Amino acid sequence: FEVTAGPKADFGILSIVGNETVRDRAIRRLIPWTEGECFHAGKIDEAESTLLKSGLFATAEVSHGESPNAEGRVPVTVDVRERFH
Numbered sequence: 001f002e003v004t005a006g007p008k009a010d011f012g013i014l015s016i017v018g019n020e021t022v023r024d025r026a027i028r029r030l031i032p033w034t035e036g037e038c039f040h041a042g043k044i045d046e047a048e049s050t051l052l053k054s055g056l057f058a059t060a061e062v063s064h065g066e067s068p069n070a071e072g073r074v075p076v077t078v079d080v081r082e083r084f085h
Helices: 024-029 041-053
Strands: 010-017 057-064 073-082
Touching: 010 024, 041 057, 041 073
Parallel strands: 010 073
Antiparallel strands: 057 073
């Protein structure tokens, strides 16, 4: 088997959208990586699961850019819809 690995990438800027009453800071605490950490796709799934298990959100979708930027970082967006509190 021949495997072609892509370029090394790190987690980049995290954008949060859709939250109304839950503060960005609270959401960031539930994210299992920090900016600059080596990118791992499994952490995207882990973040979605953690956000939903928190009971704060009806939906949580974490998406990322197609390729790293000039600094080798992949931007990530967290799109949430809050549950009724």
